[in-house]
Amino acid sequence: MDRYERINALHRILKSARYPVTVPRLQEELGCSRATVYRDLAFLRDALMAPVVGDGEAGFRYESGDAGRFELPGLWLNxxxxxxxxxxxxxxxxxxxxxxxxxxxxxxxxxxxxxxxxxxxxxxxxxxVRVIPHRTRRTDEHAFRTAASAVLERKRLAFEYRARSTDEKTRRIVSPQRITHYRDNWYLDAWDHEREALRSFSVDRIGNARVLEEEALDIGDDQLDQHLSSSYGIFSGEPKGWATIVFSPKASRWVADEHWHSMQQGRWLPDGRYELKVPYGTSRELLMDVLHYGSDAEIIEPKSLREQARSLLSLALSQYDRD
Structure with missing residues (x-):
C-alpha cells in the first residue's frame, strides 16, 4: 500500500470510528510500521488540516463534530x-x-x-497543466528497446556508437547497468569491456544494437553511484576537482534556487553576487550550463576551466567578426 492509499484508508478509518483507534490497530489495518503510522497521522493533521486528536496511549480519532464534515482536499500531491x-x-x-x-x-x-x-x-x-520537453533528441526506437531489454535481462549488449564530440564511429560491447532519463533524453550507463571502465552512452547515438547471450557483469550500486553521481552532470566520472563560478546579482536570484549537484556549495557575496562550487569530471556539460548565463557568469577556478571558457567565448565572438 503506497502513501496515497494509506492516507485514504487512514481517513476512512478515523472518519467512521466512534472511539479512538489505537496505533497497533492502525498498524494492522494499514500494513505498516508504528513510525509510518505516526508520520501519516502528522501529514493528515498538519498538511491536510484533518481534525486529528488523541495520543499514542488512548488512540486517535477525528474531533467530535468535525468528523462528518471533513473531507480530503481535491489535490494534495506535492x-x-x-x-x-x-x-x-x-x-x-x-x-x-x-x-x-x-x-x-x-x-x-x-x-x-x-x-x-x-x-x-x-x-x-x-x-x-503542461509538461514541456526541452531539447528532446530523436531516438531510434529499436536502439532504445534493445538497450532497455539488455538492462532488464542482464545481458551484454553490442552496438555501434557515434560520439557526438568527434562523430567517430566505434564498436562497443558493454554490460548495461542502468537506463537513465536525463534532461528529456535517454542514456545508457554501462561497463565498457574493451576500455574496462564505466561509461554513459547517449541512446540516440547508438546504432545496430543487439543483445548478446553472455551474462552482463554487474557493478555494485555503491560503485555506480560513486562514479556516475560524484561529479557534475551525465558525463560525470571521477571528479577532477571543484569549479568555482560567480554569478551577477541579477542571475544570482535564479542560481541560488537551482540544484546543480548534490554536493554543491553556495554562498552570497557581500556585493550581491552568488558563488557556486560544484565537483566536475568532464568539463563539457558544466561549460555549456555556465556559458548559458553569458556575461552574468564567471568561472573563477580552476584556471584550466577558466581558460577553456575563454577559448569558447573567443571562438563564438569570432563568428560575429566576419564581414
Missing part, C-alpha cells in the same frame, strides 16, 4: 508527485499507435482515475 503523474500521463499519450499503446492503456486509465479521486470524482482539466 510538486514532484504532480510532475511525475502528469509526465507519465502525457508520455503515454505521446506513444501514439505503437505497440505500447494497448499494453499501457490500463496504466493510462489508472492515472486518470487517480486524478479523478483527488478531484472528488470530477475530471481534472489536466490539459491546463
Amino acid at each position: 510538486s514532484e508527485e504532480l510532475h511525475a503523474l502528469l509526465a507519465a500521463q502525457q508520455l503515454l499519450a505521446r506513444t501514439g499507435g505503437g505497440v505500447l499503446s494497448s499494453a499501457l492503456a490500463p496504466l493510462h486509465q489508472r492515472i486518470e482515475g487517480l486524478l479523478a479521486e483527488h478531484a472528488g470524482g470530477k475530471r481534472w482539466p489536466v490539459e491546463r
Whole structure:
C-alpha cells in the first residue's frame, strides 16, 4: 500500500470510528510500521488540516463534530508527485499507435482515475497543466528497446556508437547497468569491456544494437553511484576537482534556487553576487550550463576551466567578426 492509499484508508478509518483507534490497530489495518503510522497521522493533521486528536496511549480519532464534515482536499500531491503523474500521463499519450499503446492503456486509465479521486470524482482539466520537453533528441526506437531489454535481462549488449564530440564511429560491447532519463533524453550507463571502465552512452547515438547471450557483469550500486553521481552532470566520472563560478546579482536570484549537484556549495557575496562550487569530471556539460548565463557568469577556478571558457567565448565572438 503506497502513501496515497494509506492516507485514504487512514481517513476512512478515523472518519467512521466512534472511539479512538489505537496505533497497533492502525498498524494492522494499514500494513505498516508504528513510525509510518505516526508520520501519516502528522501529514493528515498538519498538511491536510484533518481534525486529528488523541495520543499514542488512548488512540486517535477525528474531533467530535468535525468528523462528518471533513473531507480530503481535491489535490494534495506535492510538486514532484504532480510532475511525475502528469509526465507519465502525457508520455503515454505521446506513444501514439505503437505497440505500447494497448499494453499501457490500463496504466493510462489508472492515472486518470487517480486524478479523478483527488478531484472528488470530477475530471481534472489536466490539459491546463503542461509538461514541456526541452531539447528532446530523436531516438531510434529499436536502439532504445534493445538497450532497455539488455538492462532488464542482464545481458551484454553490442552496438555501434557515434560520439557526438568527434562523430567517430566505434564498436562497443558493454554490460548495461542502468537506463537513465536525463534532461528529456535517454542514456545508457554501462561497463565498457574493451576500455574496462564505466561509461554513459547517449541512446540516440547508438546504432545496430543487439543483445548478446553472455551474462552482463554487474557493478555494485555503491560503485555506480560513486562514479556516475560524484561529479557534475551525465558525463560525470571521477571528479577532477571543484569549479568555482560567480554569478551577477541579477542571475544570482535564479542560481541560488537551482540544484546543480548534490554536493554543491553556495554562498552570497557581500556585493550581491552568488558563488557556486560544484565537483566536475568532464568539463563539457558544466561549460555549456555556465556559458548559458553569458556575461552574468564567471568561472573563477580552476584556471584550466577558466581558460577553456575563454577559448569558447573567443571562438563564438569570432563568428560575429566576419564581414
